[in-house]
Amino acid sequence: MSKIEIKHLKKRFKFSKEPLFTDINITFEENQIYGLFGENGAGKSTLMSLIADYNFVTAGEVLYDGEPVHDNSKALQNIYYMSQNNMYNKNDKVKKIFDFVSKLYVDYDVELQNRLVKKFRLDESQKFNKLSTGYKSIVRIIISLCVPCKFIFMDEPTLGLDARNREVFYTSLIETYSENPRTFVLSTHIIEEIDQIINHFILLQDGEIKMDSSIDDISEKSYSISGPSEDVDKYIQGINVLDSDQLGRYKTVHFMDELPNREKPESVDIEKMKLQKLLIYVMEKEGK
Structure with missing residues (x-):
């Protein structure tokens, strides 16, 4: 079973007086659905970016199956980070973005992508920069659910989604997880909507992990x-x-x-x- 381990991770930005993270220690196990919670500014997005090697740690290490993820293509091909930052050419049509990503991943699930496009009622002929905030999130969601990665980190996946499309997302997540188990880490502020989906939750606060527990342990x-x-x-x-x-x-x-x-x-x-x-x-x- 694969896992991601974060050991004594510290992060300080160059012009910041205080470090963002002082000592982060946590393990993400395979085939789990995690909820990552914390107030605005707690560092949820930064933590995800460090794990995916989009950002650099100040101290400590991020390991995939015991090996550092930094500049490790074998490890990083199993980690996907859905960021709110626009990673695509804003003038590209949605269909072109999907085609581009599908060529990056040999086992990208095109069939699932097509089903999700219909479920979300997404117009693939639209340019990405012409989409609403919600539909930009939907494009990111579809890609996240279709990439063949063992660990998928989703930063505020429901940003801008209306009630219907949030329900489509949660239902699709459970369906694809049941058919093809892997690890999802969801960072969100809408706790009451995902507490029935996640099986493990993490609370990030004051530069540390304040809570790290399974839902079953807490529920008992x-x-x-x-x-x-x-x-x-x-x-x-x-x-x-x-x-x-x-x-x-x-x-x-x-x-x-x-x-x-x-x-x-x-x-x-x-x-x-x-x-x-x-x-x-x-x-x-x-x-x-």
Whole structure:
């Protein structure tokens, strides 16, 4: 099984007073779908560009199957980075861009590309620079799903997409992942839309990885409990609460722990804590 390892990665830009990354350590395993989260400016795009060797590390290393990715064509042919920067001739028609990319990759999936063009209702005869922001994202999405790479990093893939096309993207991602498993790393701000898709999430904040966990691990011990205030307080006695909301006598608490070993009042409801709620709490706590 292939993997990408980032070890003690540091990144400082020339005219910046503070480093962007101080000590990044993380491993991306094969055949997983990761969610990469962080506030604006946290460095999500930069991290992806460093992994794909589009940018240079200040210190540390990025390894593909134990070998440095820098100037390593064998490793880099298995890594694809979908950037928001325009990498194509802006005056080229979409069809010409697709033809160009298909010639770069021997096993590029032209059949899947054609199906996605129809699903997204993309006009291939349009020039790339005449497309809306959403349809420029769609061109990038189609290429990302069709390249024969084991690791695909997608930076804000749904930028500019309307609700319909976001749904087409998520459905197509799951379909192609099921048919041909490989690793996708999605950087996005729309947490609630992908928390049912990803199986691993990463939180990047203050130059470090603050959270790195599988969804299953978090789901097993992250809960939201709601009900009449007095019943909730009695049931969760002894639990370390992360956050709580109250409206009149009705209360909701959020925590990461095992459920209390006592009978649950009928008036109390238990749900798995939403990933967005958990990440917001962690970001606010770490930011203090």
